[in-house]
Amino acid sequence: MKFIWGKKELTLMIIPGANHRTVRFKLPHSSLYIVPSLILLVLIGFFVTIYLMNIYSHQTRTSMQQTFDGQERQLVNQITLKNSELEQLQNNLIDLSQQANEFKVKLEEIKKLDHVIQLMSQPEGTNRTSKKLSMESTESLGGVRSDIGGSEVPVTSQEVTTLVSSTKQGLTSLVGDINALLVNLSESEVRLEEAERLRSITPTLWPTVTHVITSGFGIRRDPFTLKPTMHAGLDLDGETNDPVYATAAGKVVEASFDNEHGNHIIIDHSRGIQTEYMHLNKMLVKRGESVTKGQKIGLLGSTGRSTGSHLHYEVHKNGVQIDPSPYLITNRKDEP
Missing domain, CATH: 1.20.5 (Single alpha-helices involved in coiled-coils or other helix-helix interfaces)
Known part of the structure; x- marks a missing residue:
């Protein structure tokens, strides 16, 4: 270039x-x-x-x-926030687990109460089969003490997972126990109500304050004719105007006077049972009136065919007079 x-x-x-x-x-x-x-x-x-x-x-x-x-x-x-939230969740889980254990203790107490209710609701003389109560679990769960200690060892994820699993299983078991207990309580409540109704309409109460029987049920010599006659009730001694009580709850089907029975009251208690109260000085209830067990219905006297102040008391079963003695098992003061 x-x-x-x-x-x-x-x-x-x-x-x-x-x-x-x-x-x-x-x-x-x-x-x-x-x-x-x-x-x-x-x-x-x-x-x-x-x-x-x-x-x-x-x-x-x-x-x-x-x-x-x-x-x-x-x-x-x-x-840092997530770690704090995780720690709080772990603490909440521990609290939930402890509350579940405490609830188990309360549940055991309710089970025992249900057991008592079942025993109370069973009729007299029946075979009372007791349930086995889990007392061991109650004892093991009941004592939560505040004097605790130990080394501070961080929990592992496996330990938290195990606690979550056991708490979940415990709560699931609790739900099942509660559902079964609710059914048992409902059934026990029905049985208890029925038992209470039967108790209230069964004439187990003494109709007078005194328990002196002057003439029993059965054949005796008539006090007027001196001939053998059938005495279809009990004569209970007492003073004029002593209180006379209904021996069971029911409805007054008769409250009237005649020459033989004097002032007398008949109460129907259903299930074919009636009671009759004779020779009253005064009647305090009327026909068609409902009465409760232990209610004062009249005053003791000597009206009608009677030789003195007393109460002639009868129990009728399906229209037939039966001996009242087996029914007289409760003092009025023992009634609620």
Whole structure:
């Protein structure tokens, strides 16, 4: 390559080889200044671009570092919060487990109460089969003490999982026990109500304050004719105007006077049982009136066919007079 200087222009010759054609370029003389200037401008632009890129890269790195630091702090705060929430959940789980154990103790007490109710609701003379109560579990769960201690050992995830599983199983078992207990309590309540109803309509109460029997049930010599007659009740001694009580709850089906029975009251107790109270000085109830067990229904006297103040008391079963003695088992003061 060869330059040829002229007055106003430059000739650029490129000679590739002996066997090739020479290539000439004519350049203006001013290109000696323009080309270096362009090269200088390009270099300046390059270095300025590199500098600006370094500044932008530094700012970007700084911004990214700040963002990363912020995200790191936020992540640390979130982890700390999650750890606190996890610890709180573990404490709540422990409380729930303890409450479940305490509830088991209460459930055992309710089971014992249900057992007592079942025994109370069973009729007299029946075979009372006792349930086996889980006293061992009651004893093992009952004593929660405050004087406790030991080393501080962090719990493992396996231990927490085991506690969750056992608590869940315990609560599931409790739900089953509660459902069964509710059924038993409902059945016991029905039986108890029925037993209470039967108790209230069964004439087990003494109708007078005194328990002196002057004439029993059965064949005796009639006090007026002195002939053998059937005495279909009990004569209970007492003073005039002593209180006379209904021996069971029921409905008054008769409250009237006749020459033989005097002032007398008949109470129907359902199930084919009736009681009759004769020779009253005064009647305190009327026909059609409902009475409760132990209610005062009259005053003792000697009206009708009677030799003195007493109460003639009869028990009728399906229309037949029976001996009242087996029914007289309860004092009025023993009644609620």
